[in-house]
Amino acid sequence: MKASYIEKNGGPEVLKYGDVPDPVAGPGEVVVDIHAASVNGADWKVRAGSYAPLESFPYILGRDFSGVVSAIGEGVTDLKVGDAVFGVCDVGQEGAYAEKIAVKASIVARKPDSLSHQAAAALALTGLTALVSIEDTLELKPGETILIQGGAGGVASFAIQAAKHIGAHVISTASAGNIDYVKGLGADEVIDYNAQDFTKVVSNCDAVFDTVGGDVAMRSFAVLEPGGRAAFIGSGGQAPESPRSDVRSLRPKVGRDREHLERIVELFQAGAIRVPEIRTYSLEEAAEAHKVSEGRHFRGKLVFAVR
Numbered sequence: 001m002k003a004s005y006i007e008k009n010g011g012p013e014v015l016k017y018g019d020v021p022d023p024v025a026g027p028g029e030v031v032v033d034i035h036a037a038s039v040n041g042a043d044w045k046v047r048a049g050s051y052a053p054l055e056s057f058p059y060i061l062g063r064d065f066s067g068v069v070s071a072i073g074e075g076v077t078d079l080k081v082g083d084a085v086f087g088v089c090d091v092g093q094e095g096a097y098a099e100k101i102a103v104k105a106s107i108v109a110r111k112p113d114s115l116s117h118q119a120a121a122a123l124a125l126t127g128l129t130a131l132v133s134i135e136d137t138l139e140l141k142p143g144e145t146i147l148i149q150g151g152a153g154g155v156a157s158f159a160i161q162a163a164k165h166i167g168a169h170v171i172s173t174a175s176a177g178n179i180d181y182v183k184g185l186g187a188d189e190v191i192d193y194n195a196q197d198f199t200k201v202v203s204n205c206d207a208v209f210d211t212v213g214g215d216v217a218m219r220s221f222a223v224l225e226p227g228g229r230a231a232f233i234g235s236g237g238q239a240p241e242s243p244r245s246d247v248r249s250l251r252p253k254v255g256r257d258r259e260h261l262e263r264i265v266e267l268f269q270a271g272a273i274r275v276p277e278i279r280t281y282s283l284e285e286a287a288e289a290h291k292v293s294e295g296r297h298f299r300g301k302l303v304f305a306v307r
């Protein structure tokens with residue numbers, strides 16, 4: 001497998017293209033030949049050093065992927081070579097911007113033929129995060145009203161559809177050029193956040209799901225009715241402290257398991273979730289894809305077509 005050019009952090013050492021050993025399936029693992037991997041907000045934050053310092057290089061980014069099982073580790077009985085699967089790397093593991101990856105078999109799921117590899121990679125981490133946020137953390141119920149901030153983004157676009165499937169009334173925010181796109185995802189009301197202050201036009205929400213962070217996150221508390229709950233994924237590892245004592249501020253605990261991936265498939269097959277708008281890149285174009293992601297004003301998902 002070819003490793004990308006990388007300059008060692010703070011040192012003169014420069015590693016050029018070279019051979020990196022192919023991953024091996026350890027006990028309980030499978031090796032997946034990656035067909036597609038997606039870009040997530042975390043990727044450029046890791047690259048920029050916003051998370052824990054990286055200690056070993058070359059460091060391969062990337063958290064979700066779709067591909068075909070090419071090797072099976074000891075003890076894996078529920079998958080076989082040739083199975084099409086998709087998944088999200090274990091917490092603390094990355095490396096999906098690659099041709100192959102070894103991952104725990106228990107955290108990948110079978111990919112149906114009706115979902116392309118690019119679509120599955122696009123839906124994996126965003127779908128997992130949206131489901132943990134909307135279904136498990138906020139426990140959104142039919143008839144409730146939710147404000148979903150950043151409707152055109154990957155996680156929010158899945159969350160809007162999941163919330164509509166539950167039977168909630170969904171209000172979202174987007175810039176003018178994305179309003180029709182977000183309405184097309186099923187949002188009942190979409191606010192152009194550059195033209196209107198959402199705190200002036202939204203109130204009495206049962207729930208808020210914020211994917212934007214910063215000032216948007218903090219101002220979101222204002223739209224909740226007493227007893228309301230808010231979930232935040234764009235404000236780091238902790239939920240922001242609530243300025244109100246009568247509402248709850250929650251940080252979804254996004255773990256890894258096969259069940260949530262199967263739920264993504266179930267919702268897709270039921271017609272409740274559609275594939276987001278996808279812009280494809282080759283792995284060699286990763287820097288370009290990161291610039292777009294870091295700009296935070298694209299819509300849908302950026303996906304690497306690896307094979």
Ligand SMILES: NC(=O)c1ccc[n+]([C@@H]2O[C@H](COP(=O)([O-])OP(=O)(O)OC[C@H]3O[C@@H](n4cnc5c(N)ncnc54)[C@H](OP(=O)(O)O)[C@@H]3O)[C@@H](O)[C@H]2O)c1
Binds near residue numbers: 213
């Ligand atoms: N496991 C986890 O906890 C987890 C997983 C995935 C993502 N995340 C985090 O969740 C956040 C969202 O990630 P993402 O990949 O879904 O989206 P993203 O790529 O970070 O967000 C892009 C979208 O944000 C919208 N946006 C930007 N500023 C906005 C504002 N002020 N108000 C409303 N919308 C705004 C943009 O739409 P416009 O162009 O219309 O402005 C754009 O479509 C990131 O911080 C990411 O790190 C966490």
